[in-house]
Amino acid sequence: MNAPAIVARRAAAALALGLVSAGVVRAQGPIPTAPPALGKLNALTLPPTTRSTLPNGLRLMVVRKADLPLVDFLLVIRSGAESDPADRGGVATLTADLLDEGTTTRTALDIADQQAYLGVQLGTSAGFDQSTVVLHTPRAQLDSALALFADVVLRPSFAPADFDRLKKDRMTQLLQVKDRGTVIADRVFPAVVYGPEHPYGRPTNGTEASTTSLTRDDVARFYATYYRPNNATLIVVGDVEPAAIAARIAALLGGWSRAAVPGMRRVRPEAAAPSTIHLVDKPGAAQSSLRAGALGAPRSTPDYFPLQVMNTILGGPFTSRLNRTLREEKGYTYGAVSRFEFRRDVGPWLARSEIMTAKTDSALLIVMAELGRIREPVPADELDKARQYLVKQMPEQFETTRDIAARLVPVALYGLPTDYYNRYAERVEAVTAADVQRVARRYIDPRTLQVVIVGDRSKIEAGLAATRVAPIVRRDLEARPVP
Structure with missing residues (x-):
């Protein structure tokens, strides 16, 4: 059989399989119009x-x-x-x-x-x-x-x-x-x-x-x-x-010799500055890289679980507020996320996205609006979905020996309790709407928000200035101020 005939036969087989599959789907009934109800939170139990x-x-x-x-x-x-x-x-x-x-x-x-x-x-x-x-x-x-x-x-x-x-x-x-x-x-x-x-x-x-x-x-x-x-x-x-x-x-x-090790150099971060847009010019850029955030919290914070739940709502999974608004509703980006980077000392939190150049100013206004909205009371169903998401995605992070070893790094590094993961679901489920609002108001302050935008200044600076979100400071690739 020649090559074109083989290709044709394979295409016909694929089409037939697709039709059969479609028939099976129809035979099972109409496609659901709503997602299934969320199940009960399941605790994770690790080997000792x-x-x-x-x-x-x-x-x-x-x-x-x-x-x-x-x-x-x-x-x-x-x-x-x-x-x-x-x-x-x-x-x-x-x-x-x-x-x-x-x-x-x-x-x-x-x-x-x-x-x-x-x-x-x-x-x-x-x-x-x-x-x-x-x-x-x-x-x-x-x-x-x-x-x-x-x-x-x-x-x-x-x-x-x-x-x-x-x-x-x-x-x-x-x-x-x-x-x-x-x-x-x-x-x-x-x-x-x-x-x-x-x-x-x-x-x-x-x-x-x-x-x-x-x-x-x-x-x-x-x-x-x-x-x-x-x-x-x-x-x-x-x-x-x-x-x-x-x-x-x-x-x-056992023969590896011990010695005194210097402790971490504690350097106080610069005092929180008033909200500023830091604009880095990249002529001809096809899109604008946007980062907005401030100082967050160390890994030792007692606010860790409320912050995780709050961030899941704001910019964690695909269905989070930032991604839903910027990508699904507006089409300004392929994706938008936020995260808290928990470290030994105070880590940062930030929202980030790559935005089409013509919509840079509009996207910034949406980010500011969502950062303000997360400081308001969170609906019960949104809170429950966030808690469910955090708990249900945890078991897949412990499937292999490599996964488990990686997950034990923060336990070793930050002195977490031995039952940390076994109590993870319990701690997440205990987070309330009041907890989410409390940490949002404590850590997400629009008055001290630092916004970094890298893009074609000739096309985006005027629009950013018109938003009146914050004064603009021009910077070079090394973050140094420039005229």
Whole structure:
């Protein structure tokens, strides 16, 4: 049979299948016009976590999940970009990137080859509050995989050639993102909210200037200062016996030497400024990148659950107020969200969207209106849907060993109680409409809202000024004021 005939036959088969499927749907009755009633909230029950501490101060959290022969290890170092020296931004992330680029006993190629041979996955990263090393391995390769993991953690070489290569790659990345409005907005927003002296006001990957100044000694110093067992927690999830795996870890990591670790540098964010529109010109931009927000709360806040429910209503899922209005009703954007970034210190909250240029001013007015409306009493049905959403999406975040390990990171990092997830549904369900209104009025204050818009100034500035939302300050790509 020739090719056109094959294509025709397949198309006919697909059409027939579609007609049959349509017939089945019709046979089942009319399509519902309303969503089904929400079911009862179900609590999540996780396997117990076995905790212990090695003599050198390394904390262990082990969860046995024996349904599949897999094990995940996740080492959490309780220091990240917030510990970068002010003039050495990006050193924490560069240190993490270099860990698996070579050790005193293995080259980067050796590490990659052994991962492929064993069928394991090894990765490193750093955020504001933490640095991490992760290992995903089949149970059968546990001993060899753990030896590789320990080598990367304990004996990174930071070879000059590897440092120079990754530093060059970092500079290339920083130059590339300067042309992306969404990245520019994400860099300028924290800078104007926190100010230049606060570590949360600087990008985790640093700037061109800070990266240029980084040396191999900076990386080695960061590692020697913060990568200490008494500043770390090792999370283990999978087909292991807690006592047996603790003994294996002690044999491999027990010689890791402890040392005094500097505490987090507490820098007070700049005082909340009056509401301002910070406009960054990007000539020819096809859309405007909008960020609007202010200081939020630390992860330790007792308002955590009310804030989660409130944000779910405002800009969490697809059906949230911001997305429904800006996308579904107005068609100004492909999506709009809001979030609170909970960290060890006070994290930010923000609403964000990418808006068609011609509707930038109209979209800003809608965002302002929704931020004002969330401060009003929330209808009971909307509150219930938000609580249901938060609880019902939780179980899917614990399906795999990797999922569970990732979810235990905030428990290790922020000292959450051991029953945190088992009581999650209970805590969410306890949030009332009064709680939502209280936290909305406390944290979302239009008088101190900082709005960052990156777009074609020649096309959007006049419209933004006409909104009278706030005075406009022009800024460059590094958040510096410009005429």
